[in-house]
Amino acid sequence: PVAKRAVAQHDKVPHPVGFVSPPLLCPGKVRHFKI
């Protein structure tokens, strides 16, 4: 028999304290201005 197990649902996994988001690789910096 296959048993269905309940899995805890989280909207978002919380980051540990002190976590710093990695920098986005792209796009790069705007050198002049964006139109």
Added chain:
Amino acid sequence: VPAPPLAPLGCDDPESEAAAEVAVSYINSHSHHGYKFALNRIENIRVLPQGPNNDIIFLELDLLETKCHVLSPTPLENCTVRSFAEHAVEGDCDIKLQKLDGKITVLASKCHSHADSNEDVAQLCPDCPLLASLNNTEVTTAVTAALGDHNSKTADAYLKLLEIGRAQIQYHPAHVVYVEFAVAATNCSAEEAKVHVEACQLLPDDQSNFGFCTATVVKRPSEDLQVNCQLYGHQVPTPDTPFFFRVFQSTSTS
């Protein structure tokens, strides 16, 4: 054993910037019309390893129009990017490059350019003149008047129009037409052209002088015309680049 995947390249990494510099230089040197473009932002980069020291690089670039015509000998780094108030023009480019033993070359490129919207410009700068169509009657009339005025006053070669680069029309507080256009010298002096203008021919490529003119034509409240033409000078052709896009050897101003 397959090679481990490479760490993704960031758009602001020195390697990405080196590839973008090669790409922008290629785009400007192969452009046939209008102005040189400068790098504004690296939008995306993807690297496909082909073998040892051999990568294919796909670049997406956002460029901005400068004030230097493609015929101008001014190095791109000295070319000013058009300001927002001058009605900026953006270029979107996809470029395929190869990096082989550290040397980057362009394999293919595709670019589209578009001007900022009139609404955007008007919103932030209500009185700024907006870009006009190059075949607008007011524009072509202004270019004809400006070139005629220059030719009537110069003692140098009679200049003919190559192309109109850009034009802006302002209606308030005065009615003003701003035009920029590329020119080429003919085998006639301006004085000779007054007698036999139909005989004046563009000089052969290896002797030709190219230049660039800016003009302001005020139509209201009172009529006025100011024109300034700069000749870039004599070019020495080389076999591997189109003549129009070679670096000129000297400059002179009239």
